[in-house]
Amino acid sequence: MRDQSSTGRALSEEELQELVSSSDAGARNPVGPVGTFLAIVAIIWSVFQVILASPLAYVLLPGSIINNSRQVHLAFAIFLAFMAYPALKSSPRHYIPIQDWIMGLAGAFIAMYGYVFYEKVTASGGLADDVDKWFALAGLVLLFEGARRALGPAMAIIATIFLLYVFYGSSPVVPDVIRWGGASLKKAMSHMWITSEGVFGIALGVSTKFVFLFVLFGSLLDKAGAGNYFIKMAFGALGHLKGGPAKAAVVGSAATGLISGSSIANVVTTGTFTIPLMKRVGFTSEQAGAVEVASSVNGQIMPPVMGAAAFLMVEYVGISYVEVITHAFLPATISYIALVYIVHLEAVKRNMPVLGNRVVSMGRTIGGMAAFFVGFALLCYGVQYPVKAITAALPNSGLILSILVCAAYVGLLWFASKVPDLEPDDPNAEDLELPVVGEIYKAGLYYLLPIVVLVYFLMIEQKSPGLSAFWATTLLFVILLTQKPLKAIFRGENGTVERFKDGIVDLLQGLIDGARNMIGIGLATATAGVIVGTVTLTGVGQVMADLVEFLSGGNLILMLVMVGLLSLVLGMGLPTTANYIVVSSLMAGVVVELGAQSGLIVPLIAVHLFVFYFGIMADVTPPVGLASFAAAAVSGGDAIKTGFVAFFYSLRTVALPFVFIFNTDLLLIDVTWVQGIMVFITATIGILVFTAGTMGYFVARSRIYESLVLILVAFTLFRPGYFMDKIQPPFRTIAPTDLVQAVDEAKPGSELRVVVSGPDFISGQPKDTTLVLPIGDEPAGERMDALGLMTLVEGDTLVLEEPMFGTPYSETMQGYDFYGDEMVTVTAVKAPANQLPKELLFIPALLLLIGVYMLQRGRAPKEGVPA
Template sequence: MASDPEGNRPLSEQELQDLVASSDAGARDPAGAVGVFLAIVAVTWSVFQVILASPISNVILPGSIVNNSRQIHLAFGLFLAFAAYPALKSSPRDRIPVQDWIMAVVAAAIAMYGYFFYDKVVNSGGLADETDMWFALVGLLLLFEAARRALGPAMAIIATIFLMYVFFGSSEWVPEVIRWKGASLKKAMSHMWITSEGVFGIALGVSTKFVFLFVLFGALLDKAGAGNYFIKMAFGALGHLRGGPAKAAVVGSAATGLISGSSIANVVTTGTFTIPLMKRVGFSSEQAGSVEVASSVNGQIMPPVMGAAAFLMVEYVGISYVEVITHAFLPAAISYIALVYIVHLEAVKRNMPTLGNRVVSMGKTIGGMAAFFVGFAALCYGVQYPVKAIVAMMPGASGLALSLLVVATYVVLLFVASKTDDLVPDDPNAKEVELPVVGEIYKAGLYYLLPIIVLVYFLMIEQKSPGLSAFWATSLLFVILLTQKPLKAMFRGQTNMIDTGMDGVRDLWQGLIDGARNMIGIALATATAGVIVGTVTLTGVGQVMADLVEFLSGGNLILMLVMVGLLSLVLGMGLPTTANYIVVSSLMAGVVVELGAQSGLIVPLIAVHLFVFYFGIMADVTPPVGLASFAAAAVSGGDAIRTGFIAFFYSLRTVALPFVFIFNTDLLLIDVTWTQGILVAISATIAILIFTAGTMGYWLTRSRFYESILLIFVAFALFRPDYFMNKLQPPFEDIAPTELVQALDTAPEGEELRIIVSGPDFDTGETVETTLLLSVGSEPTGQERADAFGLMLIEEDGIMKLDEPMFGTPVADDMDGFDFYADDPVQITEVKAPASQMPKELIFIPALLLLGLIAMMQRARIGKEEEMA
């Protein structure tokens, strides 16, 4: 798959495109009438999804279609999967065999079963009869086969194992710790196919409503030429620096990762240009591939798309989209900063040459890039003020006026672009490498930023739904694709307006096809992952996983998190980002919350979901299944396994960050003020750079072993100042459990008390404990505040016992694992109230002093080396 087994030769351009196609869009592309038919189906799917996301979808589409949009979405995905993906390596690529036609039609029809028999399904309350059961079973088998073709065997195998667990979970050969009572075929099929708990659940709904539009947006933006523009800008800004091609690869991959849902496509798209140039300045094949892998996979953690996981987090965590990307932004940003620094240290350590003949200072380059990003962010934010003014002046016609203003801005920027030559991809193997000059090329693609500004504006400022935001941005891309070539020709005084106009139509047509074909795998991944989610809800296996992890970790919190990370890594092997996140979050997120609470760690749910997501995407890097590593090795001609291991080493900060933000949620900008947020961003950036220097064994010069240890220690202090401050001053004061009501009575509104509850487990009878967080409300008395939480307090013999809380009260779900009717009581063993504490940021002072001492030691050593030289 990766390269020539005899010589590890790099694959040709055509072979690389086939690699991406076979993994992302389907390797089969028949010619003639069949090819045209498949193109029409793909375009129809894209157009349907655009209309579905539009603000007038309820007017254009019948209610039955809107209500069953998930079924239609999956029907398109299944049909195109059997048509576009061959069953075997030996299957024909230029035609579709009869059996694939049959499976495509049958699978699409069964996916639409809920649409065709909507009244029957609704009236039955989601309970399958004999007919429903057999249709559902055939549908599941065809879904698994389509997933095997489009996603590889891993997804289908994992889903099959979970489905077998549903049927045979009561068998004696199933370990007792995960045994359950089992389910009948009819009950299982009802749950998996007829209701919205399985295949047609939340994940497929998110794919239908949001993900398609963002994938289509990325495909159209790339078709318009934005991908090549971003890469050229990155090389123009960074290519002339030491290790410049690798730095440009990181930045270029970050830009394309913003709009790409596939790490493999990202690797091949940017890697075909960046990897040969990295090798040219001294990186080995494996190192060049590893840099591209690390930066491309990191694109999946970068908002706003995050490989579609951002939209799933909205549904699973229950917070707004803006909150999700706000929490995810800082770790992703500092992770990319660290990767640029890794590349820089590699280049300095090995004294790599520079490319080209331009000399530009790194300080000016970094300053210029920072100014661009700050300016772009300010532009996205500042747009709201003229928009508000226009809405105030003409409330009835503001929509039309703003649309005309955007189009006018586009025409002006396109006029500016027409004064420069169109950008064409460079040849990385050319004898003389001419790096682009940013000052000369930036005008050529400024109008590509308009759809991104529209998207960010609607998402962040207007806070519209992701689907509607992507609709307006995609609509603008329709206009751009259709008009950019003929308008440029007109501005340049050329006469081929009709020909260039037809080129625009062809670009739009191909973009719609690319968007649909890129969605096949995601649609099947979310549907198949629905089987895993359905298994969790039907069998309660999530609780079993918690018991298993707790047993293996012996209750040790750090070991438990390591085990959850490893399990997330294993479960994510061979899965695309979207399916990967669904699987690991369904199984592991609840484990971290529950076991964390038992250990006294209260973790916000978004932090837990980001934790398992970070480890899940690392499966794209890690051998032996790291798909992105294989793709990079195919480009570089290096060894895929070695590429994977080096990429994992470069990605150590992506492994370390989840542990940091689990314990220090400030990194996710949770409950911080603007000034705190800025301080956290600065300290976290410094910390990640120091951590990188420590793990790379090089800072100002080659580090000695103890210096590397000290650098990592300084990074830890900057990341976790609370750890040391809590040792100096305890963050909580203990209150007797019997005085809880009095403590609640005197506590100011908004203060958070922690209570540790101990009692017999409902399933095992063993004594367990959990930590509850009580945010004091506005009730006038302590007893009323306790009642508001649902705490049924009974004070006996100096012990504060608890009765079973009323259903629906705030603490009911957190305490549903206790047996309130056992001989031993459920009781409050500890009450902790916040204590006054010095600012934890004071720890930065000794940490930075230690950093200064290390710098003095290294500078002194550099001075001695220069004297000896």
């Protein structure tokens, strides 16, 4: 890729596919009996994961296999890593050297060690003996080598550094601030390989239970032809507008994000068509590549199928997947809206031509797309009512509903058979005819059925992500096997049997692709488990918290900047999932704790999304932004320049995490439906105004002061509370000794904020924490007991005693030394004040916006004249 970027040569289709496969699925693809064997192994892995997620898992699989499914999952991943990924660039691609067979088989066996020797391991209480420790060490070495091949050297190097810290953390060369007692080989290997604290921890469990099914779902959906359908629909809707190819690239990449969790694959899949068309209407090679990068990378944050890190949030934050995608929905949506606006402004500034000769109304286009998305959402939501009616009326409702879904599929397939199958267009054709939505939409409506099934089970039935993906994947099995023969029957064509065989081939290839795409994710989650295990074994997380707090000087914004930079730096060598695991394990709790000390209650999900956003930005950012290199390989532009332009286009992705940390309304936390709609409208206006401010163009080219005013307006729309708090304090102060009385007198459903000060249990240094006390409906006199807080008045001081174990604040307060010479006291009590609605500040903000519009209206360029 780097050689290409320096020569400015666009890669061929074959070279691009090799680029994707070497990055995501492995560059080695042997033919003959060995190739067949490896394909069978990949198919077996996919089938195993499908059965594991099914309701019949305990019928079809032994209980011991289910209980040790993480070991089986890792065994497949390690074996296929050594088979699919060559050791070096000079290693053979067409056959597998004997040493790779040995390492692959040994790695698979050691991954299954806990299953094979289950009785021996359990008899010792999960502690490694002298034999176990050497097997575990060999397993870690093989895991790191597999990760090096599949993910690059950074992941293996970072994991090795953490492992060395476990052994040599007591060495004099280790700085005092992070020094610890060290661990023996036996203790370390028990923790990392034998127990579920290290390699076989939460991250690998999520990869086993959830992520595989969603990756497989995407592979099968793409194999069915949905990717080409989504791209054609996007170009049919937007391709004829000014800057249309870029707008279509944004929407097409958002839709393709359902199919591919890989930003690199997304860039190549959609970019081979969109980038040449963007260049045709006036975008430079770097701009065209940057638009594709910015839109493809954001596919990982777009619900309902987000990147693998979203499923890890379910376990790390302790909320359901429905809640994760609910919180992520608004920032992701307005981020894509802003990107469409960015490319629109670029097109207007350069007065770019439109493609084709069809006149299309932008207003009607936007209205039509909005109507489609609203209609699709209403369909997903409304399906529950007939389903509930059928379930209540019929005993065998499951079978009846399955028949109805199949009937809907057959009906939509008959509808699709009335139009020709969609073929990929040539973006370099001299006379390019962009598709007409009214003519092509029929061809792939049935692709939406699996997505409807997935969203229904996730959002309405609220089943587990794994089970939801299972039912959607099962429907895709049916679609892949039957779509070609049924179309042939509906069209009266011959060759039904051959079409059915083609369907089998498509299904098997989809199973293979799904398994190969999971190799890197499986190894990433397993290797990241070593880092998480180090944190839990050594307690370095608390040390990191103290270190970061010292470096940031207790300033939350500075600390967030440091966390963002850490994510970007680590992301230069780590995939998004591994980057998220590492940074969130080290820093998420620190941000929450420091926020509480600063008086800001930061929800844990907000911090995890913050880390996630900056993790995906690492795929953009030079000098190692892999998605930018992939886009440059398609466009023939310079990879570094492409990365910098893509970063500029992604400024809203950088700004949004800071915004939702301080304004959790954007994450739809504790908002009503009406408030949610209001937040959506104001946030959309805010992100568009922010985009206009940073792009230097609104109605006309902006002067510097106009851009600054636009950014101020955007800030006000995003965080009106900042200015309202300056005008009217949000809290009134209550004497600490009156806390019990204030709690008893407060209205049920309200909250009090209490600042607690006292010595840190480890360092002895004083620290502060802000507690939010939710007032329940208990009678006066019992509310403090319900909160688990015990206090004692000594003169003008309110002493706080250690909360009892299991009470609401026992974990939050465990970092305090309640038995030292210095007492833990309540230093401030704050109750909500009667503050004017913060939304009133929208009025002056919108007046400023109108003022900028009036200033620029006279300078607006005329149609056909460059801006």
